[in-house]
Amino acid sequence: MSGRGPGLARRLAGPQNRNLWFWVFVGPFALGLLVFTYVPLGWSVYLSFFDAHNTVSPTDFVGFDNYTSMLKNDAFTDSLWTFAVFTAFIVPTTFVLSLSLALMVNRLRRAQAFFRSVFFLPAACSYVVAALIWKMSIFNGVRFGLANTVLGWFGADQTAWLSTTDPPWYWLVIVTVRLWLQAGFYMVLFLAGLQRISPTLYEAAAVDGARPGWQVLRHITLPQLRATSVAVALLLVINAFQAFDEFYNLLSDARGYPPYARPPLVYLYYTALGQGQNLGLGSAGAVLLALIIAVVTVGQARWFGLGRGDEKGA
């Protein structure tokens, strides 16, 4: 030790030791990432080939059995279907709402900061708190609850929002929570994109006789926002895949989780860490989910033409 210490110090002090300094700076991060991301990933793949109930060092190799039973499991495929329906609702609604908010706020001369703050403020709220407000105050099914009260003024019947599956009113509850929490964040992304559009483009459009409003929006603003739009769409889909907090908090109660509206992560949570503690099966599900996310993300990026050389700096 005593021999190496000064030697190391001298090497670090020397002029030609960039490689060493690189690892002094990047090493702690890289090591942490290796231990807490790459190792769990590898371990997940390993576990998925074993029968692992309640144990992290399994001995029964089962090959692809966990995968086949997962894919044949109605609960898992239903959870993927839940995700697909959820994405089909949430991605377009959040996209349109946040873009509209950004366009309206961007053109304000006064009180711009005020409106931006109001729409952005829910981003500080956790899904747990938001789910609580939605479940216990707005969309409460029994007697009290804001939605039923307001609908009652118009003579509508009471609705049990979260426990009726036909029609599936719970989608309205789930989608509006996320819309409220996230729209402001994506609005800020769009605002950043809008502020980068050069004013000369609008001047040129005015000279060419484009009427302010729809024409300018369609031929100048939207094409210029393309890079932002692609990023927002990708983030929306990735985030929808990871939905857990609001589903868990809106739908589970003291009796557990209902069999409907389980997105993949909620299902995996109960498989791996619930009663059965089936870590092998849970890992297989996680690997399948990771593969699906990768395929969807890459496919979406390709479809948008992300990463093509000519798109750079758009």
Next chain:
Amino acid sequence: MHDAWVRVGRALRLVLLIALALLFLVPFYLLVRNGLASEEDITSPDWTFFPSTLRFSNVTELFRDSTVPMARSLLNSALIAVLTTLGTLLIASLAGYGLARIPYRYANHVFYAILATLMVPAAVTFVPSFVLVSSLGWVSTLRGLIVPTLFSAFACFVFRQYFLGFPRELEDAARVDGLGYWRTYWRVVVPNTRPVFAAVGTIVFIGAWNSFLWPLVIGQDREAWTVQVALSSFSTSQVIRLHELFVAAAVSILPLLVVFLFFQRWIVAGVERSGIDD
């Protein structure tokens, strides 16, 4: 004629914006209203805008209720959020600087290995991460709740992009004065790039305070509950004391609203400079 239409359009837009703003504020109002109301006022079928009485005693009642570890979980959340933020800022900024400024043959490979983890949704690795943390014996410990979350590829990426755009002249001057990488970083780079630290710090703090899945998985003992886990278990329990639940939720977002309103411009700046939409 044309001018009149523009004015009508502008007025309509303002009306729409005000209506939407009120709609966005309703949930916050409900949180405060119910938090300061009596149980009867919350569950009454005749809903009123204002509760019949304002009960500030709900707050003291909440902290006196021994069935909810509210004080403990607030403390846990505060510790986790502060330590996670400081740790992430230190580790990710060093890595970002190394990647941006220290020439190394395999720097790009390392960078891509980091970027690749952005594509792996963190939530998908929660099963094996739980396995790893439990085999380390870290379940229900602060270590288990904090350490695995410290290595944020997003933070590292933002720092790298920011340092790449930082003018080299200042650093070159420091190098000429004989400062090494280490001292150049601490004495020249950090003091001159505070905005990016504030931006990333705010985003990480909010994320750590609000995170739910990982604390739910790792914080199994009541002593290790974060405020989000406490609220969640509170709202799914058999007997729900609604007024306490709402005041607990209001208390839980108060620190964050302060941070948020205070640092909002840093978040906006961070979003604009993160390059995620470039």
